[in-house]
Amino acid sequence: MSLYPMTSDFLGVITSGLHALKPYEKDLRIETDDMSTLVVGAPEPLFDAIRDLFEASAKRPEHVTMHVTLSRGCPGEPDDPSCRCEALExxxxxxxxxxxxLATEAVKDAHTSGVLIDVQFSLYVMGSGDHMEEIYGCIEFLKSSGTFLKSKNFCTRLRGDAGAVFETLRQAFLRFGPAEGHVTIDLTASANSPSLG
Structure with missing residues (x-):
């Protein structure tokens, strides 16, 4: 994931976001360099860590965006045992x-942060089988999630509290596409955009 603060104090925003990852260091492999942060681990702490990083950055008044690529079941990467997830199995x-x-219920129970965010994302279900049935099933879930804003070409817009939006993303990632297959999400999150004012 990569964070893009729209301020001259970009270092302060990025540092506050990265500081929010500290509680997850025992459960996740976290590697930060000058371009991005790699986070490897099970979906439960992974999505909490991404959410907390963005919430910490978005609590400041500046416009901030984040780009994230998520992947599970990639045949080109070794299967890290730390990525195992009971819900996926x-x-x-x-x-x-x-x-x-189950996905809809999980979003209803999501923690509330008080931080309003927007997300645009695409779900990619790869491999054999009826991948479009899984994608259409996910879209149906999104429309009932309470975070759905609108459909766009090749992606979906979500808006709401960061807790509910990131829970919606976690559920899309965990529950749609074959459990043993390769599934990816490409997302961009935004908070405090002056365009919405």
Whole structure:
């Protein structure tokens, strides 16, 4: 993930965001360089860490954006044991309707941060099988999530409290696409945009 603060005090914004990752260092592999931060681990702490980083940055008044690429099941990368997830393993035995219902319930129970954000993202389900059924199933879930703003060409816009929006993203990542398949999400998050004022 890469953070882009729209301020001359970009270092202060980035540092406050990275400081929010400290509690996750025991559960995640975190590597930061001058371009981005790599975070490897299970989806539960991973999405919490990404959410907390962006929330910490967005609590300041400056416009800030973040670009994130998420991947699970990539055949080109070694399968890190720290990435195992019980919810993902259980999803193999659940119907699409069951997964949609569980995803919607998880968003309703999401923590509230008080930070309003916008996200634009695309879900990519790769491999064999009916990948479009999974994508359409995810879109149906998104429309009932309470964070759906609108559909755009090749992506979906979400808006709401950072807690609910990042929970929506976690559920899309965990519950749609084959549990053993390669699934990716490409997302851009924004907060405090002057365009919305």
């Amino acid at each position: 259980r999803a193999q035995d659940q119907t699409l309707a069951e997964r949609q219902e």
